[in-house]
Amino acid sequence: MYTMRFLDHPNPPSDRVNPMQSLRAYATEPSNKRDLLTNQYSCHVPSLGLPGTFVTPRGTDILVGQQQDVRITDVQAGLKSLFLLELCKSS
Secondary structure, eight states: OHHHHHHHOSSOOTTSOOTTTTOEEEEOSOOEEOSSSEEEEEEEETTTTEEEEEEEETTOOOOTTOEEEEEEEEEEOSTTOEEEEEEOTTO
16 A cells, blocks of 8 residues: 555655665566566565566566566555566666
8 A cells, every 4th residue: 555655646755765766576486478468477576575466578588586676567455456567677
């Protein structure tokens, strides 16, 4: 919820911690086909203590345990929470 609130208000008071700064995630499972152009990987973001999913272009090969720089693209809370990430360009 904190991350969702931060995304809704990108200019928060300066005393709040920015959860989007320097995010790294590591793949916890091999890729799954998402659609014709993309794959998805289950991952974990240690700095937030959250599991997530990052989406990559088809043909990107990431080994289980390999860390990647990521940014948050979508967060949905509820019975089936969703924490979507994408690779940063420098990865």
